[in-house]
Amino acid sequence: MTTLFKRRVPFIAQMEATECGAASLGMVLAHYNCHVPLAELREACGVSRDGTSALDIVKAGKVYGLETKAFKGDVPALAEVGKPAILHWELNHFLVLERFDSKGADLVDPAVGRRRVTTEELSRAFTGVVMCPKPGPEFKKREKSGRSLGKYGAAIRAALKPARMMLISALVLEVVGLVQPALTQVIIDFIIRPKQDRWLMPMAVVFALTLLLRALLSLSRERILAGLGARADLELAVDFLRHLVTLPSSFFSQRSVGELSSRMQVLLRVRESATAIMLGGFDFVLIFAYGALLIAYAPKLGLMVLALVAARIIVMLSFQPALRLHATAAQIAGGRTQSALVSAFSDPESHKAFGAAPLLFARWAGAQSEELNASIRGRQASEAPQQIISVLDGLGLALVLWFGGKAVMADEMTVGVLSSFVAVEALLRRPSQGFVNMILELGRLPSKLDRVDDVLDTAPQRHGTFAPEQLIGSIQFENVSFRYGPKSPVILDKVSFEVRPRERLAIVGRSGSGKSTILKLVLGVLLPTEGRVLVDGRPVADYEPAALRRRIGTVLAGGTFFDEPVLENVALGAAQADVDQVRRAADAACIDDVVRALPSGYQTMLRGGARQLSGGQRQRLLLARALVKEPDVLLLDEASSALDRELESRVHSYLDVLECTMLLVAHRPSALRLAERILVLDKGKIVQEGTALSLAKVPGTYADLMAQGGDA
Incomplete structure (x- = not known):
């Protein structure tokens, strides 16, 4: 009994493959009623482009008061560990072990959701690394924070435009639709039964005209809504992209192009969901309106129909959690497929040259297969409630005919009233289905919002408002250090140097020494972790980015x-x-x-x-x-590396007479002739400084690089 009612581990989806460790820690924390946003956990775990390590997860857990026992063990040892536990999976992934028995394990995978694996699958994928976090003395519970609707303002506004039209048109259509049951009752009770044949043709014409009017209204509505929806999607996409381009480079370094592209599509589906939810509210009102009409026709029969409608809604509510998990898994798999497709077609010539096409196809096929499987599982999960609802609909009609027929035979109801009742009951199915769809959308919406929140919750890169018409061209680095994340390797370590206006400075060093990072810091594309980067004596962060970059030429x-x-x-x-x-x-x-x-x-x-x-x-x-x-400042990163000597010489002859500050990253000795001074970087530090002639005379990194032909 204890096992049956044991608290389940809440599912938290990773937004990127590198976030599996942070998401797994978040699930364990949520299991103990400490709800921490994934963005915060990403920072705590020091998630970088390379992901995170088991040690980082243990340290991050300690921040929130978890005491973690980590060890290596085999599959049978999992029976003895405390649950939930975090497992290292397939050498490149973390997930949560929820339950374990002799037949296999229940896992909560941040990439795909809940799944059951056999002991054989566990043996193949489990690497042996286990982390068992438990609340310690300093552990504190944290309530789950609600979503702020303010950040979805654009999506809500975009949804309101078509929703208003849909509500008005739906109201008109429902009013026209109600005319049909009334006409049915009149035709049967007041024309057919009394044999008033002179009224039969006019009423039939009115009935047909009502159907035609309803069809024309529906057609007009769909055309208008198509245009409104397209315009709303365009406005929403523009707002989303406007925010996206203001985000710091670190955001893009941790996310693939395919994932970001899929989130744009998810945002548009959020708008569709918001519209559907608003209409669902209208459908809820219609249920009561039609229900009141049915009760007015036949109180007992009307209450019976409403009870079946309530049963339909309860069925959908009971299946909602499972459907939400399948929706999340399908969205994540879709993002991976998109990313694999973008990678496959990004550079087809290189792929063919290296014979990588089969590998890329296999990756895409694997991602596509995973997406299809996730989609199939979702459809299979939704099939059961759909069939139950079909049975309830059939049962409702059978009950109406049974009890309604008995009422007609007992002269408690006319045939016309019964026919009208059946027609209204049929009309009730549409708003009840719309209300159920609203419930489904409410279930799917959180998984969609989680993916959109990853973008909307990321603050734009800070910048100032200073926008000079021109730059003098002086550049200063004051004890500048840089790394991509709190736990990432240091790229630059306390670098200090100054470039005078119109001076030409070259930066050389082995690959990975931080040369290109210096140029990006000058542009303000990256911000220093420590220290200051100054342009004309002002911190780069004080400049309006577009204004600064207008005066800087960059390759x-x-x-x-x-x-x-x-x-x-x-x-x-x-x-x-x-x-x-x-x-x-x-x-x-x-x-x-x-x-x-x-x-x-x-x-x-x-x-x-x-x-x-x-x-x-x-x-x-x-x-x-x-x-x-x-430009007043020119930044060149291997700007002539693909040129032959003659072309390079012609280009350099023009650059040599430019009156601007120049920072150039180069390896070839011919490119370094432009420079008046050279900085030599090694492992993120300046190890040498001087002219090409002076540096060539002393042993060191520069001499080693030149001895290798300048290649790094």
């Missing part, structure tokens, strides 16, 4: 091209640039002649990341994009 590794003409791609970030400015920038980057030779010149569309161009041509277009701004 970062992996620059992006859009499916737009060459002209638009080069002028990106310089909205006021005209054709002549774009051509001058392209000429300076030694790409003007290549562009002019394209079929439509500067109006040629770039497709698929400008794949019709070579790597060197794409790199020169990125340089032209940086130069078209006529």
Whole structure:
């Protein structure tokens, strides 16, 4: 009996694969009535791009008062451990063990929900690492915080526009629909029975016109709602994207493109759910209105029908928790499929070159199979309540005909009233189904909101409002340290240096030493964990980001091209640039002649990341994009690495006469000739500083790099 009624572990879905440890800890905490938001747990566990470790989970649990025993054991040992326990799974995942017996285990997987596995499956996937958290003396319960409706304001407003129209049209349709039962009663009781045949044809025409009017109203409603819904979705998508682009880079580093794309779709479904819920409220009112009418027709029979409607609603409520879990699992699986698809088509040439197509197909097929299985499980779970409801509907009609027929035979009811009663009872099914759909949407909505909350609850990156027309060009780093997360490795460690206005500074070092991170800190794309980054004596955080970046030309590794003409791609970030400015920038980057030779010149569309161009041509277009701004500061990350010596020399001859501050990351000695001074980074620290000539004369990291041909 104790086992039967033992408290179940609440399910918390992970938003990304890296969050499984944080979500598992959250489920254990919630089991002990300490409800902590996943975003907070992500910080406590130090979730980074690489996920989290068992030690991080133990330390995070201690913050909330959990005392955790961690050990390695085999499958039989799981019978003795305290439940719930956190298991390490398939070498790259964490989940919660809820129950264990001789036949297998009940797991709560943050990726897919509850599932039962056999002992054989457990033996294959369980790595042996077990964590058993229990409340300690410092443990404190925490109530589950309610959702603030304010952040869903855009979705609610978007839902209201079509909902208002739907409510008005539904009211009109229901009124027109009620005319039909009334006409049925009149035709049977006052025309057919008394044999008033002269009224039969006019009433039949009125009945037909009523049906036609209802059909026309329904058609008009659907057309209007389609337009309103599309406009509402557009407004909602714009608001969502506007918030998304303000989020810090750390948010995107932990989430895949496919996942973010799927959350946009989830948000649009939230709008649809909100509309359905509002209409469900109207349907609830209709249930009472129709119920009152049925009771007026036949009190006992009307109450019987309402009891069956209540039974229908109870059935759906009882199945709601299971349906919610299946909905969450299907959404997560859909996000993975989307992500796998994006990865498969992101760089098809490289995939073919490395023979990776079969592997990518296998990954997508696995994700697609998981999504289909989740969808099938969801449909199977919803089949049982649907069949029960069908039985209840049939039972309702049978009871109406049985008791109604007896009432007619006893002269307690006319045939017309019975026919009208049956018609109203049929009309009652639609609002009762709408009300049930509202209950279903209420069940699905939390899982949708959890995924949207991951975006909406993330605060935009802080920034100031200072927006200078020009920059002097001085840059200072004061004891700057940077890491992606509290538990992540240090990328930069107390770095300090100064760049004078119009000075050209090169940064060299082995891969992973933090060179590109310095450029991103200057741009304000990343914010320092410690210390300050100053531009013209002001912290980067004081600047309005767009204003700062308008005065900084940038070529970062992996620059992006859009499916737009060459002209638009080069002028990106310089909205006021005209054709002549774009051509001058392209000429300076030694790409003007290549562009002019394209079929439509500067109006040629770039497709698929400008794949019709070579790597060197794409790199020169990125340089032209940086130069078209006529920047005060120029940041170059391997901006000429794909160029041959002759082209590189021509590009450098232009850069050499630019009157702007320049920070360049480079490995090739030829690129370093632009620099007046060189900083050498190693493991996030500045280990050498000087000119190319002076550094080459002393042993050290710089000399080692140059001895390797400058390659890192």
